[in-house]
Amino acid sequence: MDGELISVGTEILLGNITNTNATYLSEMCARLGISLYYHTVVGDNAGRLTKTLKQAWARSQVIIITGGLGPTQDDLTKETAAEVLGWKLTQDAHTKKRIENFFKEHLKIQDVKKIPENNWKQAMVPKGAQVIDNHNGTAPGLILEQDGKSMILLPGPPGEMKPMFEEAIYPYLRKRQPEVIYSQMVKICGVGESQVEADIQDLIQKQKNPTIAPYAKTGEVHLRITAKAKDEKEAKKLCKPLVRELKARFGKNIYTTEEKKTLEETVVELLADQNLTLATAESCTGGMVAARIVNVPGASSVLKESFVTYSDRAKRKRLLVKKGTLAKEGAVSSKTAKEMAKGGCFTSGADVCVAITGIAGPDGGSKEKPVGTVFMACCYKGDINVREFHLSGNRSKIREYSTVNALILLRDTLLQNFKKK
Amino acid sequence: MDGELISVGTEILLGNITNTNATYLSEMCARLGISLYYHTVVGDNAGRLTKTLKQAWARSQVIIITGGLGPTQDDLTKETAAEVLGWKLTQDAHTKKRIENFFKEHLKIQDVKKIPENNWKQAMVPKGAQVIDNHNGTAPGLILEQDGKSMILLPGPPGEMKPMFEEAIYPYLRKRQPEVIYSQMVKICGVGESQVEADIQDLIQKQKNPTIAPYAKTGEVHLRITAKAKDEKEAKKLCKPLVRELKARFGKNIYTTEEKKTLEETVVELLADQNLTLATAESCTGGMVAARIVNVPGASSVLKESFVTYSDRAKRKRLLVKKGTLAKEGAVSSKTAKEMAKGGCFTSGADVCVAITGIAGPDGGSKEKPVGTVFMACCYKGDINVREFHLSGNRSKIREYSTVNALILLRDTLLQNFKKK
Numbered sequence: 001m002d003g004e005l006i007s008v009g010t011e012i013l014l015g016n017i018t019n020t021n022a023t024y025l026s027e028m029c030a031r032l033g034i035s036l037y038y039h040t041v042v043g044d045n046a047g048r049l050t051k052t053l054k055q056a057w058a059r060s061q062v063i064i065i066t067g068g069l070g071p072t073q074d075d076l077t078k079e080t081a082a083e084v085l086g087w088k089l090t091q092d093a094h095t096k097k098r099i100e101n102f103f104k105e106h107l108k109i110q111d112v113k114k115i116p117e118n119n120w121k122q123a124m125v126p127k128g129a130q131v132i133d134n135h136n137g138t139a140p141g142l143i144l145e146q147d148g149k150s151m152i153l154l155p156g157p158p159g160e161m162k163p164m165f166e167e168a169i170y171p172y173l174r175k176r177q178p179e180v181i182y183s184q185m186v187k188i189c190g191v192g193e194s195q196v197e198a199d200i201q202d203l204i205q206k207q208k209n210p211t212i213a214p215y216a217k218t219g220e221v222h223l224r225i226t227a228k229a230k231d232e233k234e235a236k237k238l239c240k241p242l243v244r245e246l247k248a249r250f251g252k253n254i255y256t257t258e259e260k261k262t263l264e265e266t267v268v269e270l271l272a273d274q275n276l277t278l279a280t281a282e283s284c285t286g287g288m289v290a291a292r293i294v295n296v297p298g299a300s301s302v303l304k305e306s307f308v309t310y311s312d313r314a315k316r317k318r319l320l321v322k323k324g325t326l327a328k329e330g331a332v333s334s335k336t337a338k339e340m341a342k343g344g345c346f347t348s349g350a351d352v353c354v355a356i357t358g359i360a361g362p363d364g365g366s367k368e369k370p371v372g373t374v375f376m377a378c379c380y381k382g383d384i385n386v387r388e389f390h391l392s393g394n395r396s397k398i399r400e401y402s403t404v405n406a407l408i409l410l411r412d413t414l415l416q417n418f419k420k421k
Numbered sequence: 422m423d424g425e426l427i428s429v430g431t432e433i434l435l436g437n438i439t440n441t442n443a444t445y446l447s448e449m450c451a452r453l454g455i456s457l458y459y460h461t462v463v464g465d466n467a468g469r470l471t472k473t474l475k476q477a478w479a480r481s482q483v484i485i486i487t488g489g490l491g492p493t494q495d496d497l498t499k500e501t502a503a504e505v506l507g508w509k510l511t512q513d514a515h516t517k518k519r520i521e522n523f524f525k526e527h528l529k530i531q532d533v534k535k536i537p538e539n540n541w542k543q544a545m546v547p548k549g550a551q552v553i554d555n556h557n558g559t560a561p562g563l564i565l566e567q568d569g570k571s572m573i574l575l576p577g578p579p580g581e582m583k584p585m586f587e588e589a590i591y592p593y594l595r596k597r598q599p600e601v602i603y604s605q606m607v608k609i610c611g612v613g614e615s616q617v618e619a620d621i622q623d624l625i626q627k628q629k630n631p632t633i634a635p636y637a638k639t640g641e642v643h644l645r646i647t648a649k650a651k652d653e654k655e656a657k658k659l660c661k662p663l664v665r666e667l668k669a670r671f672g673k674n675i676y677t678t679e680e681k682k683t684l685e686e687t688v689v690e691l692l693a694d695q696n697l698t699l700a701t702a703e704s705c706t707g708g709m710v711a712a713r714i715v716n717v718p719g720a721s722s723v724l725k726e727s728f729v730t731y732s733d734r735a736k737r738k739r740l741l742v743k744k745g746t747l748a749k750e751g752a753v754s755s756k757t758a759k760e761m762a763k764g765g766c767f768t769s770g771a772d773v774c775v776a777i778t779g780i781a782g783p784d785g786g787s788k789e790k791p792v793g794t795v796f797m798a799c800c801y802k803g804d805i806n807v808r809e810f811h812l813s814g815n816r817s818k819i820r821e822y823s824t825v826n827a828l829i830l831l832r833d834t835l836l837q838n839f840k841k842k
Contacts (some may be wrong), residue, residue: 013457015447016636020439022462027436036434037469039462041443048458215437280708280729286715287701287708290729294707297783297816305735308701308711308727310720314769318726348735362718395718 001177003034004060006052008068008077009156010043021066021158028165030213032173033181033228034062044074053084053151061149062173067156069139071118077153078126078142085146087126092140095131096123099138132168136160143172150176182235183226186246189219189263190253190408196221199249203242210239219404220263252415263407264292270414271302271352279350280306280406281319281340283331283357284374288403304350309340319343319355332357334375334386341379354378354410358389360398374402378413385413422598424455425481427473429489429498430577431464442487442579449586451634453594454602454649455483465495474505474572482570483594488577490560492539498574499547499563506567508547513561516552517544520559553589557581564593571597603656604647607667610640610684611674611829617642620670624663631660640825641684673836684828685713691835692723692773700771701727701827702740702761704752704778705795709824725771730761740764740776753778755796755807762800775799775831779810781819795823799834806834 005022012019022039029036037060042052049068056063068077082089099119103109122139125131132141137160142153152169154161174181188196193216197204200223203212210227223246227238247254255266271278280289280303290306293299307318312331315321320343321336329335337355344353358374365371372391377384387409391398426443433440443460450457458481463473470489477484489498503510520540524530543560546552553562558581563574573590575582595602609617614637618625621644624633631648646663650656668675676687692699701710711727714720728739733752736742741764742757750756758776765774779795786792793812798805808830812819 012443013447013460014451014634015444015449016634018439018441018444019460022433023436023439025436026434030435037464037466038473039434039440039460041460043458045458052459213435213437282708284715285712286720286724287703287711287727287729290708291706291712291820294705294729294731294781294820295817299707300731303707303729303731305731305739306708306727306729308708308715308724308729310715310724310726314726360715396716399712399715 001034001061002059003029003036003062003064004038004040004056005029005036006056006063006065007039007041007156008044008049008065009041010045012041012067013043021156021161024158024162025064025066025165028170029064029173030224031181031183031226032170033177033179033226034173044068044076046076046080049076049080050084053081057084057149057151062152062176063150064152064154064169066154066161069122069153069155071116071121071138073118075121078124081142081144081151081153082126085126085144085151087128087144089124090127091120091123092125092131095125095133095140096120098133098140099123102138132164134160134164136163141168143169179228179230180232180235181226181228182232182239183224184236184239184243185257185259186223186225186243186250186254187256187261187263188221188223188250188253189255189404189411191221191250193221196223196250200246203245210242212242218400219408255411262295263404263411265296267407267410267414268293268296268299268302270411270418274414274418276302276351276414277304277349278302278410279304279344279348279353281344281353281355282306282308283310283315283340283355284360285356285358285399285402285406286310288399289354289356289406292403292407304348307344307348315340318347320346330369332359332369332373332375334377334388337375337377338379338384338386341377341384342382345379345381352378352380352410352413354406354413356402356406358391358398358402360395360402362395372398374398374405376402376406376409378409380413380417383417385409385416422455422482423480424450424457424483424485425459425461425477426450426457427477427484427486428460428462428577429465429470429486430462431466433462434464442577442582445579445583446485446487446586449591450485450594451645452602452604452647453591454598454600454647455594465489465497467497467501470497470501471505474502478505478570478572483573483597484571485573485575485590487575487582490543490574490576492537492542492559494539496542499545502563502565502572502574503547506547506565506572508549508565510545511548512541512544513546513552516546516554516561517541519554519561520544523559553585555581555585557584562589564590600649600651601653601656602647602649603653603660604645605657605660605664606678606680607644607646607664607671607675608677608682608684609642609644609671609674610676610825610832612642612671614642617644617671621667624666631663633663639821640829676832683716684825684832686717688828688831688835689714689717689720689723691832691839695835695839697723697772697835698725698770699723699831700725700765700769700774702765702774702776703727703729704731704736704761704776705781706777706779706820706823706827707731709820710775710777710827713824713828725769728765728769736761739768741767751790753780753790753794753796755798755809758796758798759800759805759807762798762805763803766800766802773799773801773831773834775827775834777823777827779812779819779823781816781823783816793819795819795826797823797827797830799830801834801838804838806830806837 361371761776
């Protein structure tokens with residue numbers, strides 16, 4: 001099935017907001033096996049919106065439109081879509097009631113008369129459209145079917161659009177697809193993006209069904225394997241050999257095959273499984289590793305504490321780094337990283353401590369230790385793993401890569417230890 | 422001048438990457454006073470790309486195209502653009518030399534014969550085009566002028582596109598604009614987005630020249646004031662009364678009128694100006710406040726250290742929070758936040774300490790203290806400011822808002838003290 005996305009909103013054309021709806025919907029359509037050929041962004045302008053909708057309707061089977069469903073006069077999407085298809089608007093009693101309830105529950109307005117008049121515009125729907133309830137706002141979603149094609153209208157705020165898509169649109173589109181689509185995620189860490197691409201070049205070249213699509217994230221690469229078949233069982237079966245092949249090629253660098261699991265979650269799980277507690281000792285990352293760990297709900301059961309020891313004094317006082325080490329080797333050195341990790345375990349009483357010290361720039365670099373030089377150490381019950389990095393990019397890139405690499409070092413240390421036991 | 426953006430790349434249509442180029446270029450065009458009416462994303466497909474370019478060329482004066490300039494066979498943008506305008510491709514000697522040098526310097530390939538053959542494709546340019554050097558990659562940028570219109574081709578990677586735009590395209594477009602555009606930023610913190618919008622409703626309604634555009638960021642609102650005039654002096658003069666009016670309305674909630682200054686930078690500056698040192702004591706933010714401070718180059722001069730005290734034990738040990746306070750009031754309480762801030766100053770020796778403790782969810786909420794309850798305290802030489810928040814959203818939203826609000830509390834405390842002196 002061919003499709004396209006249309007985002008309506010002058011705020012996107014002005015650069016006020018990034019069109020993340022398009023990213024989300026594109027990934028969803030890829031999962032559904034819908035081939036998207038175009039994204040278009042158009043402002044809240046009747047003439048240009050009409051032209052855009054007509055063009056899309058002429059060339060695509062599924063059109064997903066976001067934005068322009070609000071209560072103001074600027075919001076034209078529903079009216080324009082109805083006009084393009086030649087449909088009439090009519091008041092939907094169910095939606096009117098839902099909007100009333102929404103105001104009562106969420107906005108504490110009990111008196112219907114006090115609801116701003118323009119909100120009732122949102123209860124007007126093209127006659128014959130399928131109405132999708134919005135549990136997080138007032139504007140309903142709409143599906144308009146004609147000549148075997150579908151025009152799907154969704155509100156612009158991601159917090160309203162995404163739940164509606166997941167609840168109603170995804171199942172609707174899935175039914176419309178003649179075949180079943182199944183997809184499986186393989187998440188890789190510790191291998192560079194270009195290396196992963198080179199390693200799977202042959203698989204990509206001969207791909208057909210299933211397909212394989214790489215998504216580069218900071219310090220990680222996610223591979224999505226997608227198969228089409230007559231039923232889910234068949235599709236899963238098609239994916240299996242490819243997933244097995246990837247496991248053979250990337251081994252322990254695959255940290256999960258679960259869609260929603262993050263790197264920090266796998267680290268927290270490894271710690272919890274082994275009943276271990278964690279501390280972090282951070283210099284150039286300044287708390288970013290701890291912040292990633294705290295991303296995981298329930299991190300409190302494993303994270304003992306963290307030290308951001310940006311100054312030499314704090315490195316000495318909190319982490320017992322030796323004065324001589326700082327003087328002789330410098331704050332950014334393998335030896336300092338080691339002592340930070342060891343000291344972090346000792347002073348917090350945690351079983352494991354990961355330490356990061358580096359030069360994130362723009363200043364502070366030297367010939368021997370240029371900007372991007374980062375040392376990391378992970379102490380596990382006295383054993384210490386050390387790694388040295390030479391990262392490129394600006395200050396924030398260097399700090400982001402350092403953070404991911406610290407999580408990878410932690411994971412590797414925990415896996416090593418897991419094996420020993 | 423009317424314009425539109427076209428992004429070429431199947432990876433955007435698959436949702437592999439978000440089209441942040443469009444956001445950046447839209448904001449730049451708004452600053453230049455170019456009215457963008459459409460963004461289009463199209464895949465690496467000759468037929469669809471040709472249709473898209475023809476349509477854009479027929480309706481817009483400036484077309485900015487990103488992506489599809491690389492060395493592979495999939496990269497079709499330059500070839501298609503030349504064909505649409507009826508131009509021939511020719512080898513550009515200067516670009517060929519630049520690519521050679523790029524391989525020598527950046528990729529350490531000294532022998533020209535070892536440069537992969539397909540790279541020379543990038544030295545082919547439409548005859549008569551203005552060639553823009555790429556200092557961060559191989560593909561050059563191109564400007565094609567015809568019938569008073571401009572087609573601008575730029576590489577897709579933001580790290581190559583942005584520097585080229587700033588160096589060459591921005592000045593080029595600026596010259597093409599009959600009038601001068603001047604814009605001034607006003608950054609506001611501590612006032613909600615809808616409140617700011619309500620407060621400037623009258624200014625937006627009567628806006629003409631200058632215009633005023635709000636950009637909502639997490640916990641902040643940025644207002645861009647843009648004026649058109651025959652020269653910069655005149656344009657600046659037009660902006661002045663509006664900026665003055667905004668200063669009167671938002672007062673000290675305006676933290677800067679500088680384009681690139683961040684909230685954390687103003688905090689670090691306030692600390693440095695007063696010769697003060699900082700510590701942070703973080704529970705639910707888990708190091709995010711420290712990480713924001715460390716974003717600022719040179720933060721080492723003010724940040725003494727930070728404590729992520731996620732456990733009660735760490736709160737007691739590091740920050741001297743009293744056992745009784747934790748037992749009676751709970752870890753998430755005004756009293757605990759106060760003791761954390763005070764303890765943070767005492768144990769680190771810093772002049773100022775900001776402390777954050779809250780329930781970020783999804784678990785841990787109760788009837789009295791639901792998810793989103795956050796207490797913050799800022800201790801300045803014994804004086805303590807405390808704030809209570811009831812934030813909504815998911816775990817990461819609550820933590821992000823807490824982080825910004827901690828920076829705002831810090832700023833307010835420092836301003837208060839500044840006045841006293």
